[in-house]
Amino acid sequence: MKQIAAPPLSSSTRARHFSAWSLLSLLSLLSCLMLLSQPAHAGRPCEPPAYDPAKTMQALEFAEKVRQTLESSGAQVALIARAGQDLSAYQLRFSHLGIIRKLPEGRWSVMHELNDCGTANSALYHEGLGNFFLDDMHRFESLLLIPSAELQNALAEQITSGHARQLHEASYNMLAFAFATRYQNSNQWGLEVLAAASDPAIQTRQQAQDWLKARRYQPQNLRLSSMTRLGARMFRANVSFDDHPFERRMAGQIDTVSVESVEKFMQQLPSPPQVLLVRAD
Numbered sequence: 001m002k003q004i005a006a007p008p009l010s011s012s013t014r015a016r017h018f019s020a021w022s023l024l025s026l027l028s029l030l031s032c033l034m035l036l037s038q039p040a041h042a043g044r045p046c047e048p049p050a051y052d053p054a055k056t057m058q059a060l061e062f063a064e065k066v067r068q069t070l071e072s073s074g075a076q077v078a079l080i081a082r083a084g085q086d087l088s089a090y091q092l093r094f095s096h097l098g099i100i101r102k103l104p105e106g107r108w109s110v111m112h113e114l115n116d117c118g119t120a121n122s123a124l125y126h127e128g129l130g131n132f133f134l135d136d137m138h139r140f141e142s143l144l145l146i147p148s149a150e151l152q153n154a155l156a157e158q159i160t161s162g163h164a165r166q167l168h169e170a171s172y173n174m175l176a177f178a179f180a181t182r183y184q185n186s187n188q189w190g191l192e193v194l195a196a197a198s199d200p201a202i203q204t205r206q207q208a209q210d211w212l213k214a215r216r217y218q219p220q221n222l223r224l225s226s227m228t229r230l231g232a233r234m235f236r237a238n239v240s241f242d243d244h245p246f247e248r249r250m251a252g253q254i255d256t257v258s259v260e261s262v263e264k265f266m267q268q269l270p271s272p273p274q275v276l277l278v279r280a281d
Contacts, residue, residue: 049136062140062280063129067108069144069278070100077101077152079145079190079266079273080110081259086138090222094143094259097190098132099164101156111159113186115172120237122172122184124165140280145263147194148271154197164193167205173240175256178219179212180243181205188257191217191265198269217265220258 070078078101081094098112110132115122133140147155158164173183184192184205195208202208241249248255266273 055136056134058140058280059133059137060130062142062278063133065280066133066142066144066278067129069276070102070108073144073146073274073276075102075144075146075152075274076149077155078147079194079262080132081143081145082133082135082137083139083141084135084137090220092220092258092260093141095138097187097259097262099155099159099190099193100129101159111164113168113172113184113189115174115186115238118238120172120240121170122168122186123170124168124189142278143259143263144274144276144278145266146274146276147266147269148273151194151197151271154200155193158193158197163196163203166203167192167196167208169205172238173243174238175222175241175254177243177245178217178255178257178261179209181209182243183240185257187259187262191257191262194262194266212265215265216268218261219255220261222254222256223252224254 066080077099079097080100081097083094085095087093087095096112098110100108100110103109108129109126110129111124111126112132113122114125133142146152158167168189169181169184171183172185174185176183176185176188178188191212192205192208195211196202199211202211241254244254263275
């Protein structure tokens with residue numbers, strides 16, 4: 001199969017990307033509003049974290065455990081999630097979703113959307129399992145959603161044909177509205193690729209979202225106060241609310257795409273996925 005080239009990720013570049021939505025940081029914005037005496041600047045450049053051999057080894061060992069689980073499952077393609085942030089305050093365990101597939105030479109490659117270090121931009125990347133878990137995990141735990149063989153083949157075709165790239169929107173919003181095309185978050189990209197793989201007629205993001213609506217996909221509902229929304233908008237370049245319906249937004253009801261909402265939707269498909277949970281020893 002033809003492989004799609006992607007921007008390379010060195011360890012230093014890798015540290016400059018946020019992969020998921022840091023929801024807990026939104027809560028701290030209220031206190032920041034009280035404490036900051038100087039104006040903050042959204043989208044400040046990231047500094048690479050100090051190298052931690054123990055954490056690196058832990059990440060690589062966990063990646064190997066996930067690889068072995070994938071090999072044992074017999075899957076060729078799956079949706080893979082990680083716990084990069086502590087989202088327990090929102091009853092969420094996982095923060096970020098990608099699509100993993102086995103390459104012809106036997107390696108596993110994850111394709112996923114990454115936010116460019118707190119800015120309002122994102123890009124798609126291919127990387128190995130080791131790098132996928134080297135992003136300062138909150139918890140070494142991974143969710144694998146293995147669809148039917150037919151859907152696995154269709155997902156692989158989305159990637160190799162380049163159509164998965166066409167469904168990417170570079171304007172990033174951590175809390176993008178699930179049924180709007182102005183922005184996109186990482187989990188939303190994966191869900192829309194899943195929709196396109198499920199129906200060959202889907203060519204655009206709007207068509208993917210219409211398909212999801214018709215099949216009763218339910219976004220993740222988050223309740224955020226007006227002060228939290230204001231603080232997030234003022235101090236975070238990668239958070240916007242202007243794509244959400246006005247009435248819902250004013251009521252503090254934010255409907256976005258989470259890993260958990262994707263899992264629930266897949267469970268409703270005619271052929272539900274095999275669900276595997278991998279935890280560190």
